[in-house]
Amino acid sequence: MSKFISPEIQKLLHEITNESDLSRIFSLWSYNREKLEGLRLLTNLENYSSKIIPEYIKKTVFEGKSKVFVQEFYKSENLFALSNEILDKHQSSASLAVPIDYSLLLDSNYVGSADLFLRGISLGNNHEAFTKSIHHITQNKINCDALPYLLENAEHITERMNDVKRTFANFLRITSATPKGEHIHTIDDLEFSLTEAESLSLADQRIQNFFGDKEILQHQISRQKIDFYLILSIIHIEHQTKGSLEEKFLALIKIMHTELPGIALRELAIAYKYFKNNNSIFILANVGKLIKEEEDALKAIRNISWDFHFFRLMETWASDTSKGAFFIPIFVTLDKRLANLNEIHPIKYSVFHDTERKMYTAPTYSIKDQIDNKACRLILEEYFTTQKINHRSQTKHLSPDAIEERITQKGSDLNAVF
Known part of the structure; x- marks a missing residue:
């Protein structure tokens, strides 16, 4: 149990997230707002139609001979967020204002595929699913993050620096590109905003910043x-x-x-x-x-x-709430095992702490x-x-x-x- 979630707060959050009536939820939160100070709640509510997440980044599958899975940590159609700040804004407005920050978290296999694609190396059975997904990402200008790739290589970054820098640079280059038409087959179907030299320079700068905090x-x-x-x-x-x-x-x-x-x-x-x-x-x-x-x-x-x-x-x-917004975890993978693992342990709610910048996650089904x-x-x-x-x-x-x-x-x- 996270230290900032006491048994009393856990019980209260359980009561709030088991409610389906919005007025009752607002009432419970308002009554206990001092106890809930500094906490942000993200949960799925039954019979609640959410518009927090744009349609173009919701759960989907891009198919070819293999598949690319866009997976949600929460079911976006029922996604509901609440904090003292949101409650205050809601009381003075008919609409529910929710500060959201999101990126697609690309797993290492996907980042590696982007690198191979830009280098003209065959993706084999993954080619069609990958190009469909990258077309969707670049066409809709969706923010992407390669954090998993960088962390997976963290322990051996010194000896692998050249490969990591090149792969990360190609990730930056392809995700900032724009498709020229309705389909992507080769790199000639993309309009790049970064040259190879620019992407390498940017990658070097970001890698040095990322690995700077030992x-x-x-x-x-x-x-x-x-x-x-x-x-x-x-x-x-x-x-x-x-x-x-x-x-x-x-x-x-x-x-x-x-x-x-x-x-x-x-x-x-x-x-x-x-x-x-x-x-x-x-x-x-x-x-x-x-x-x-x-x-x-x-x-x-x-x-x-x-x-x-x-x-x-x-x-x-x-759990990084430093920008005063909810980060919504959504990830992209070519790995069916990873997508399946996400499905077998669904999340009921998450609570973030503004000051401690920590997160407590409760499953849909208790242990x-x-x-x-x-x-x-x-x-x-x-x-x-x-x-x-x-x-x-x-x-x-x-x-x-x-x-x-x-x-x-x-x-x-x-x-x-x-």
């Missing part, structure tokens, strides 16, 4: 490693630990409780489904095959873990509702007692070096299994 960068690298260790542990428990569903569930929750910063509810809910049926989670279903193909468990699982980390990255990106095995539910309840919560907050979790040691060991175990 403390933030190191935090992101550490967070990625924690997520990698968590996903590795889930797969290790499933394929290395022999036991019942509840034994596997207990093994995972113990790792979260004693070794990691806290209990990650999204990953816990997904792992529970995976332990029940290891074919039920698309992204994890063929992990054995991937390890055999790579001949390296850590390399195969690192790629999978990045998809899980992607959602934490979106939450971090969305208790998702754990339908009685023994596993009792384990869950045990680890959310006041005593256990206090223990987690006061216990120092594993150091980066200790996590690295466990990663190496579990990788070796899985290489032996497969």
